[in-house]
Amino acid sequence: MVDSINFLFVGVGGQGIILVSDVVADVGLKLGLDAKKSEIHGMSQRGGSVESHVRWGDKVYSPIPAKGEVNYLVAMEILEAGRWAPYLAPDGEAIINNQQIASLSVSSGLARYPETERIVNIFAQRTKNVHLVEGLATARRMGNPAVAGVVLLGYLSSMLQYDEAAWLEVIEKRVPARFVKLNKEAFVEGRHLRG
Amino acid sequence: MKKLLSGNEAIALGAYESGVKVAAAYPGTPSTEILENLAKYPGLWAEWSPNEKVALDVAIGAAYAGQRALATMKMVGLNVAADSLFYVAYTGLVGGLVIVTADDPGMHSSQNEQDNRQYARFAKVPMVEPSDSQECKDFVGYALDISERFDAPVLLRTTTRVAHSQTAVEVEERSGPQGDGEPKSYKRDKAKYVMVPGYARARHPVVEQRLKDLAEFAETFEGNRIEWGSPDLGIISGGIAYQYAREVFKDASFLKLGMSYPLPERKIKEFASKVKRLLVVEDLDPFWEEQVRLMGVEVEGKKYFPMIGEFSPDVVRAGAVKAGLMEEKALAPVELPELPGRPPILCPGCRHRGVFFVLSKLKAVVNGDIGCYALGVNPPLAAVDTTGCMGASFGVVHGVNKAGIVERAVGVLGDSTFFHSGIAPLINIVYNGSNSTTIILDNHTTAMTGHQENPGTGRTLLGEPTDAIDIENLVRAIGVKDVRVVDPYDLKAVEAALKGAFATEGPSVIIATGPCVLKTREKRGVIVVDGERCNGCGLCLRVGCAAVVRASDKLVRIDELQCTGCTLCMQTCARKAMSLVEQGGR
Numbered sequence: 001m002v003d004s005i006n007f008l009f010v011g012v013g014g015q016g017i018i019l020v021s022d023v024v025a026d027v028g029l030k031l032g033l034d035a036k037k038s039e040i041h042g043m044s045q046r047g048g049s050v051e052s053h054v055r056w057g058d059k060v061y062s063p064i065p066a067k068g069e070v071n072y073l074v075a076m077e078i079l080e081a082g083r084w085a086p087y088l089a090p091d092g093e094a095i096i097n098n099q100q101i102a103s104l105s106v107s108s109g110l111a112r113y114p115e116t117e118r119i120v121n122i123f124a125q126r127t128k129n130v131h132l133v134e135g136l137a138t139a140r141r142m143g144n145p146a147v148a149g150v151v152l153l154g155y156l157s158s159m160l161q162y163d164e165a166a167w168l169e170v171i172e173k174r175v176p177a178r179f180v181k182l183n184k185e186a187f188v189e190g191r192h193l194r195g
Numbered sequence: 196m197k198k199l200l201s202g203n204e205a206i207a208l209g210a211y212e213s214g215v216k217v218a219a220a221y222p223g224t225p226s227t228e229i230l231e232n233l234a235k236y237p238g239l240w241a242e243w244s245p246n247e248k249v250a251l252d253v254a255i256g257a258a259y260a261g262q263r264a265l266a267t268m269k270m271v272g273l274n275v276a277a278d279s280l281f282y283v284a285y286t287g288l289v290g291g292l293v294i295v296t297a298d299d300p301g302m303h304s305s306q307n308e309q310d311n312r313q314y315a316r317f318a319k320v321p322m323v324e325p326s327d328s329q330e331c332k333d334f335v336g337y338a339l340d341i342s343e344r345f346d347a348p349v350l351l352r353t354t355t356r357v358a359h360s361q362t363a364v365e366v367e368e369r370s371g372p373q374g375d376g377e378p379k380s381y382k383r384d385k386a387k388y389v390m391v392p393g394y395a396r397a398r399h400p401v402v403e404q405r406l407k408d409l410a411e412f413a414e415t416f417e418g419n420r421i422e423w424g425s426p427d428l429g430i431i432s433g434g435i436a437y438q439y440a441r442e443v444f445k446d447a448s449f450l451k452l453g454m455s456y457p458l459p460e461r462k463i464k465e466f467a468s469k470v471k472r473l474l475v476v477e478d479l480d481p482f483w484e485e486q487v488r489l490m491g492v493e494v495e496g497k498k499y500f501p502m503i504g505e506f507s508p509d510v511v512r513a514g515a516v517k518a519g520l521m522e523e524k525a526l527a528p529v530e531l532p533e534l535p536g537r538p539p540i541l542c543p544g545c546r547h548r549g550v551f552f553v554l555s556k557l558k559a560v561v562n563g564d565i566g567c568y569a570l571g572v573n574p575p576l577a578a579v580d581t582t583g584c585m586g587a588s589f590g591v592v593h594g595v596n597k598a599g600i601v602e603r604a605v606g607v608l609g610d611s612t613f614f615h616s617g618i619a620p621l622i623n624i625v626y627n628g629s630n631s632t633t634i635i636l637d638n639h640t641t642a643m644t645g646h647q648e649n650p651g652t653g654r655t656l657l658g659e660p661t662d663a664i665d666i667e668n669l670v671r672a673i674g675v676k677d678v679r680v681v682d683p684y685d686l687k688a689v690e691a692a693l694k695g696a697f698a699t700e701g702p703s704v705i706i707a708t709g710p711c712v713l714k715t716r717e718k719r720g721v722i723v724v725d726g727e728r729c730n731g732c733g734l735c736l737r738v739g740c741a742a743v744v745r746a747s748d749k750l751v752r753i754d755e756l757q758c759t760g761c762t763l764c765m766q767t768c769a770r771k772a773m774s775l776v777e778q779g780g781r
Contacts, residue, residue, distance in 0.1 A: 034363060037360060040303045061439075061442045064508065068524070102744060103741075104739065108744075114532070122532070
């Protein structure tokens with residue numbers, strides 16, 4: 001779709017993917033675009049893979065894009081980034097949090113967690129634009145690993161030609177009052193990480 | 196003002212604004228959030244009923260009493276409530292009645308892939324089907340109007356992608372509900388509402404005539420609309436499939452069906468006559484395609500589009516390629532190496548784990564049920580042998596035992612499932628006397644669907660305190676003499692209870708009780724491993740906990756973030772290499 005921007009947020013249940021994708025969907029609407037967001041609730045909360053699609057456009061029909069049409073893949077976890085690579089568009093941007101979470105098959109010794117290089121190589125089939133971002137480390141440094149997702153959100157926002165203010169306003173609305181300051185700071189940190 | 200709402204949030208808003216006075220449901224993905232959201236609005240009663248049939252009867256009662264009513268359920272819930280759907284199809288009602296059936300193509304969280312549009316035809320009632328959240332909100336209102344105008348219950352079908360996707364909805368300043376909601380004098384009409392054969396026979400012709408009237412109404416219903424594009428290709432679609440088809444067939448003409456049943460025959464024929472080729476794009480069954488063909492219209496559909504699985508832009512596009520309407524994409528698919536899967540698993544600290552660990556150890560045949568504990572099927576626990584539908588476990592285990600097997604068979608279900616449909620089969624075990632051991636995993640919540648209250652929790656959907664049903668007393672009142680209450684964190688106690696129950700002649704019930712850790716977020720501490728003592732034997736890995744990790748040196752280490760200090764792994768360690776370091780609770 002030339003006329004839409006597609007985002008895909010992936011990771012493991014509990015990594016804050018829903019919040020981040022909520023913000024992106026709201027920002028789209030705030031910018032005067034049509035926006036749709038789709039994720040599956042239910043069993044995936046129990047430690048399974050989680051994915052959330054957001055689409056912006058003048059008129060969005062399907063809430064999910066076809067494979068090969070995602071412009072921005074934001075992965076909170078390295079293995080999950082690889083799993084969803086087929087959705088990335090040619091020359092799309094893959095923004096990957098530098099964090100590994102072992103699956104049960106890995107932790108019980110039945111499977112091996114792939115090397116980061118192997119995951120990055122998958123993306124070579126589609127794009128050179130792979131960004132391994134220190135989201136978790138940055139969030140830890142700020143005192144709360146839970147804001148890693150917002151750090152990546154800041155990083156993502158720096159690639160889009162839209163004003164920082166719209167993002168911050170939406171974050172303020174979406175986040176509980178006592179965490180607003182921390183989340184705004186995490187967002188700004190993320191924007192600067194891209195340098 | 197436009198706001199992003201999920202389909203479920205929009206249905207709740209629509210129900211509120213349309214003046215729904217009573218709403219009842221049993222939680223079930225992907226329908227659960229409708230009642231959770233509706234409960235936030237003032238001036239109405241919303242409840243979790245013990246099961247979908249009760250919920251529908253409650254809504255029917257409210258509609259009989261002259262108020263607008265709503266019952267919501269996942270698609271398999273309508274199987275449970277079907278008996279009630281069929282009688283209310285005959286009796287009709289006074290206040291409008293909408294029944295939401297949330298279908299789950301792709302089986303994201305379900306045991307089958309049934310297409311509940313078939314229920315509309317089966318029960319001879321109308322069905323509307325929104326394609327996005329704006330329509331979810333609007334169609335609730337339409338459905339209530341149709342219900343009152345045609346004296347019929349109306350089914351509103353969503354699918355997972357409609358229920359859970361967020362799309363823009365025009366939200367007005369709180370307009371408030373329609374109608375006064377004041378109590379009305381009960382409208383008695385025995386010939387209409389008492390379905391003894393003599394009266395029911397008189398109702399059947401009414402039902403048949405009503406369908407004809409509804410089909411006529413469908414011709415001008417604003418939810419059925421034609422969107423003209425190129426005359427070369429005409430597409431009949433609805434629900435989420437419409438969105439995918441619009442995405443893929445950019446230039447085609449569309450007949451968008453907002454009313455899935457009955458169909459507008461004249462409109463379909465008019466549309467068909469103006470396009471060169473006619474396709475039906477619908478997920479699951481060829482429900483529309485077959486009816487259109489019966490109208491004598493030349494049409495294609497399932498020849499190209501699958502009957503199995505969830506649709507997506509990719510699936511619809513593949514169908515278009517098959518139909519010769521499009522070229523295959525030039526973009527080569529990404530080749531993925533084999534990556535470790537990440538299926539849902541029992542949470543670290545889950546109390547079900549202890550019971551399944553012991554059942555697995557004792558090699559019992561386990562007739563399981565619907566809930567988080569269905570995850571006990573996954574290795575390494577691999578403890579569950581059957582899972583069918585809500586409440587099946589206790590009936591099935593009785594049959595297994597009446598047939599007789601060499602092993603011990605055990606029925607296992609959760610507290611909410613027990614209240615839903617486990618009580619009658621337990622009565623059967625007592626009444627018909629089988630040597631069955633049944634286990635109730637009582638974690639004081641309806642966990643899998645996201646921690647809803649149930650009759651055992653002491654709270655209603657609205658958060659008000661209420662009398663909690665005491666499972667142990669209920670089981671004893673049914674007549675079970677051998678009742679054992681155990682702490683599922685105590686593996687020895689669980690094993691002793693099971694062995695004791697197995698040695699008992701006649702029915703026995705074990706209640707494994709303790710709260711869901713995902714709900715309480717309790718953290719007793721963390722387990723630490725003594726690297727000197729651990730020899731990497733891997734016994735502790737058999738509890739199947741994500742926090743117990745085999746490190747690269749083959750020894751075991753504990754993921755402190757995930758560990759809740761439940762000690763199940765520690766209890767399996769033969770070398771006493773593990774210990775609990777207690778922490779303050781979070």
